[in-house]
Amino acid sequence: MTIIAKPAVRPNNPRFSCGPCTKHPGWSLDRLGGALLGRNHRQPETRERLALALERTRQLLELPADYRAAIVPASDTGAVEMALWSLLGPRGVDVLAWEAFGREWVVDIVEQLKLPDTRALLAPYGDLPDLGQVDFDCDVVFAWNGTTSGVRVPNADWIPADRNGLTICDATSAVFAQAIDWSKLDVTTFSWQKVLGGEAQHGILILSPRAVERLESYTPPWPLPKLFRMTRDGKLMEDLFAGSTINTPSMLCLEDYLAAHAWAESVGGLKGTIARSEANAGVIDAWVTRTPWIAYLARVPETRSNTSVCLKIADPDVLALPPETRDGFPLAMADLLDREGIAKDIASYRDAPPGLRIWTGATVQKSDLEALMPWLDYAFAETRRSFAKAA
Structure with missing residues (x-):
């Protein structure tokens, strides 16, 4: 049986976790010294920092000018749940799943929301569902990159520009690492803890104008918890997309995210x-x-x-x-x-x-x-x- 000598060279950083992911090179707690700790998150200075994080997110991801972004609770999971519970219902739903988290969205849609006109397009670990079978007259829910299977959609060519339904995409392991055609996505979610190595518990929710139109024209028949609400009196809560948050954010985590932005800019x-x-x-x-x-x-x-x-x-x-x-x-x-x-x-x-x-x-x-x-x-x-x- 082959015996291999123990290698002489060791990784400088042994952190290869898929989430939370390793901090960016050069990271230090000293970089977070400017965090507005012990401050109310609705004051002008704190709101300005939150708005800055959203603006830098928009710039780094090269979002279309009419797309909105918000900081929301409970990481990527919270952002996805907000979208599912607030937007689904007016149309049938095709939900794609080929790994663990996609299957969780199937459970939410079928067993919790109990939407009757739902198809679950499933594939085993290692494969994608047949993308040609997706009905875009329906709302379509999918993950861009299956974190637990290592399987991603190759591109957005399978999504038509003239679709009738909304596309709701969990892109948490893809954003900042893979090219995304934003015109094909109506709702996109991710968390700070993945490609930029930010701290956990905060999510980003990105909405297209079509998603905003749905929010303002449709009221779900089920109760919506406060953490999921994005409209008031039938209109989008615009302040949520300008630096306000639904609940109290961590200003330390925010500063860490801003430091990650600065690092990303430094590498191109x-x-x-x-x-x-x-x-x-x-x-x-x-x-x-x-x-x-x-x-x-x-x-x-x-x-x-x-x-x-x-x-x-x-x-x-x-x-x-x-x-x-x-x-x-x-x-x-x-x-x-x-x-x-x-x-x-x-x-x-x-x-x-x-x-x-x-x-x-x-x-x-x-x-x-x-x-x-x-x-x-x-x-x-x-x-x-x-x-x-x-x-």
């Missing part, structure tokens, strides 16, 4: 953060290409994520193990690398097929991924040897 803005993500994913792709014991969970190359890279064991000897033993193999690898201080949090998501999941978003340094690859080979060889002894 949106083009720079996308390029960094692509280069990072390219390190893993080159390694997978030359490594016979590993494979992508995403079967089609065009649908492979450049942020949440999900991998599965392809070694015939490991695949021949009893299911419980086989499924524990990648977790044992991840545990070994964690103990060594080489890679934190790289086991697959709890509901996903057993494997490895490595974040390659813009805040990760390419050199750290290059250092990680030999350690993956080492961990595989050591784990296989350990399992062989146990047998």
